[in-house]
Amino acid sequence: MGREGITAAAATCALLVLAGCARPAWTDPANSRDRRDLPAAPQTRRPAPILAEPLPPAPAWARGLIGRPLRSVFRRNGVCLGQTERVERLYTGRPAGLAVRGWGWDVASGRPVARVVLVDDDLRIVGAGEGGYPRPKLPRLAPAVTDPRAGWSARTGTASGTLRVYGVVAQGAQVCPLGQVEL
Amino acid sequence: MARDRRTAGSQARLGGRPRWLLSTGLAAAATALVCWPAWPGYMSFDSLLAYEQGLHGVYTMLWPPLHAYLFALSQAAGAQAWGLFLVQTFAIFFGANLSINLFARDARWAAALCLAFMASFVYVPGQMGVLFAHWRDVTTASFALLGLAAWLVAAHYRQLPLLLPAAAAFGAAVALRYNALPLVAFLLASMIWRPLLQPRPSGAARAAAAAAVVLSLGLAWASTHWRAPDLLRMPATENLAITQAFDLIGISACADRDLLPPSLNGQAPMSGMQIRQNYDPRHLNLSLAAKPGVRPFGRGKPDEIAQAWPSAVAREPGCYLAHRAAVFVEQMGLGRGEVFYPTHGGIDANPYGLALAHPKAAAWVNAYVARNAPEPWRRPILLYGAALAIGLAAAWRRRDLAGLFLAILAGAFAYVAALFVAAPAADARYIFPSNTLCALLIVLGVGVLAGEPRPPRR
Numbered sequence: 001m002g003r004e005g006i007t008a009a010a011a012t013c014a015l016l017v018l019a020g021c022a023r024p025a026w027t028d029p030a031n032s033r034d035r036r037d038l039p040a041a042p043q044t045r046r047p048a049p050i051l052a053e054p055l056p057p058a059p060a061w062a063r064g065l066i067g068r069p070l071r072s073v074f075r076r077n078g079v080c081l082g083q084t085e086r087v088e089r090l091y092t093g094r095p096a097g098l099a100v101r102g103w104g105w106d107v108a109s110g111r112p113v114a115r116v117v118l119v120d121d122d123l124r125i126v127g128a129g130e131g132g133y134p135r136p137k138l139p140r141l142a143p144a145v146t147d148p149r150a151g152w153s154a155r156t157g158t159a160s161g162t163l164r165v166y167g168v169v170a171q172g173a174q175v176c177p178l179g180q181v182e183l
Numbered sequence: 184m185a186r187d188r189r190t191a192g193s194q195a196r197l198g199g200r201p202r203w204l205l206s207t208g209l210a211a212a213a214t215a216l217v218c219w220p221a222w223p224g225y226m227s228f229d230s231l232l233a234y235e236q237g238l239h240g241v242y243t244m245l246w247p248p249l250h251a252y253l254f255a256l257s258q259a260a261g262a263q264a265w266g267l268f269l270v271q272t273f274a275i276f277f278g279a280n281l282s283i284n285l286f287a288r289d290a291r292w293a294a295a296l297c298l299a300f301m302a303s304f305v306y307v308p309g310q311m312g313v314l315f316a317h318w319r320d321v322t323t324a325s326f327a328l329l330g331l332a333a334w335l336v337a338a339h340y341r342q343l344p345l346l347l348p349a350a351a352a353f354g355a356a357v358a359l360r361y362n363a364l365p366l367v368a369f370l371l372a373s374m375i376w377r378p379l380l381q382p383r384p385s386g387a388a389r390a391a392a393a394a395a396v397v398l399s400l401g402l403a404w405a406s407t408h409w410r411a412p413d414l415l416r417m418p419a420t421e422n423l424a425i426t427q428a429f430d431l432i433g434i435s436a437c438a439d440r441d442l443l444p445p446s447l448n449g450q451a452p453m454s455g456m457q458i459r460q461n462y463d464p465r466h467l468n469l470s471l472a473a474k475p476g477v478r479p480f481g482r483g484k485p486d487e488i489a490q491a492w493p494s495a496v497a498r499e500p501g502c503y504l505a506h507r508a509a510v511f512v513e514q515m516g517l518g519r520g521e522v523f524y525p526t527h528g529g530i531d532a533n534p535y536g537l538a539l540a541h542p543k544a545a546a547w548v549n550a551y552v553a554r555n556a557p558e559p560w561r562r563p564i565l566l567y568g569a570a571l572a573i574g575l576a577a578a579w580r581r582r583d584l585a586g587l588f589l590a591i592l593a594g595a596f597a598y599v600a601a602l603f604v605a606a607p608a609a610d611a612r613y614i615f616p617s618n619t620l621c622a623l624l625i626v627l628g629v630g631v632l633a634g635e636p637r638p639p640r641r
Binding site: 028031037075078081 | 242
């Protein structure tokens with residue numbers, strides 16, 4: 001093994017030397033010659049309007065679902081394109097709550113998501129909503145979306161934690177994730 | 184398809200035998216040692232997502248779905264997550280042991296080499312740390328080694344039909360990671376060129392091997408476009424944008440100026456210092472994470488990122504390479520600091536009741552990995568240096584099998600070469616499959632170069 005052993009040992013030593021690679025100097029912010037700080041863009045999005053009204057009731061189809069574990073109702077996953085955009089409005093009446101908006105597209109049927117459910121950190125259904133809201137720019141941004149009425153709005157009495165949104169598809173047999181929002 | 188009679192007499196001789204009991208027994212022992220402390224297998228976000236999709240159905244192709252399907256099989260068998268953990272671990276050692284035994288004439292020498300392969304996971308602690316986790320990288324390596332072993336078994340028994348399971352295993356390896364093809368491409372090409380490792384195979388044998396390979400790769404490709412079982416055509420994913428976002432941040436940091444699209448810099452220019460404050464070559468997510476007192480990046484839109492990437496690379500090609508090199512140094516464990524993310528260490532919070540069965544044992548092995556992974560002489564890069572030297576030497580010594588050794592070597596190096604341009608992070612697990620191939624090649628090569636003791640004359 002003489003020649004092969006020497007070659008292997010030399011390669012090993014070279015690699016051990018290389019193992020001391022330091023981070024390049026350009027990764028250190030202190031070495032930057034650019035301006036030190038630049039401000040972020042001003043926030044153009046208005047805060048969610050606050051309404052001194054009670055939270056509207058959940059849609060009739062969803063009232064029996066509130067409080068139930070998601071997977072006890074919807075065991076299978078569908079496939080959607082979509083996004084949860086933001087908290088849309090706050091309700092300060094009794095009961096209090098908030099509305100969330102976004103958009104959703106059912107890939108299997110090629111149609112907008114018609115119903116959504118909101119789920120908390122424990123994967124329990126805590127709210128619901130419906131689709132059909134106009135998003136005129138959406139087909140240009142997402143070519144697979146051929147109907148601009150892919151927006152949805154959903155409501156919940158939950159005020160904290162992570163709110164996960166699922167579209168209800170396949171005639172109510174499946175759900176597909178549509179994003180989440182931190183409250 | 185039948186035994187390839189025409190060249191049976193002049194076939195490259197591997198020299199050994201499968202020694203099924205020995206291969207299985209040692210693999211079982213290794214599996215027990217690995218699986219017990221980490222039972223039922225560490226699970227990170229990726230792992231739990233695949234587990235969830237195994238339970239409820241695939242809904243995204245952002246990660247190749249075969250991992251979810253394997254979890255589904257494990258769940259259907261009543262084995263939740265531990266079934267897959269057992270199988271993927273066993274497959275690595277069983278595949279390696281079979282290959283080793285097929286090369287070694289003497290059983291004791293074969294056992295010693297098998298133990299050396301097992302020891303490589305302890306010597307390079309990052310290897311062991313990754314092995315504890317439900318990561319697709321491990322399953323990729325499992326199928327790659329099974330594919331190699333199945334091919335060598337086919338060659339040993341001179342049975343062309345046995346190339347089907349070999350091709351299927353290689354195809355599964357490809358199906359598990361979008362960047363896995365380079366790992367096995369050279370092996371697949373070798374398998375087509377010399378299906379049973381014979382010097383002059385028939386055209387029919389090559390055609391049969393090629394058909395098996397095409398079928399398996401076709402199924403691998405299809406699995407990432409249509410989901411099972413309803414064959415729903417899945418929407419395209421934006422994996423490329425993830426790497427491109429990392430590149431844009433790295434290029435901007437190196438160039439000390441903002442080359443980011445509006446969605447990534449929050450609709451207002453950032454200074455070079457601010458970008459460098461955020462930039463971390465170990466992971467895109469570390470770069471994007473909010474840091475106290477530091478202006479963060481925006482969320483980034485895939486279409487804007489894809490549009491900005493080519494011009495940024497064209498304007499700052501040196502910085503593109505510098506950023507990629509910085510990531511690669513972290514990836515290969517070449518940095519002065521710690522090896523990045525050598526193990527997950529536990530099971531993330533989940534609604535499935537999955538929890539570590541032996542937390543004290545897990546803590547002990549985690550501490551071993553954390554303590555020893557940063558040692559310079561235990562970095563994964565050494566596997567590549569040793570594999571290069573020993574693999575080339577073994578190919579020179581056994582020129583009848585040079586194609587096989589060089590295919591293993593080329594696959595390992597091509598795999599990391601692809602990561603040089605494609606990796607969105609520097610997790611140690613990303614190079615686990617190629618590390619494992621290198622470890623196997625080292626052991627096989629040592630077996631060839633050292634010359635094993637001749638079995639006693641009877």
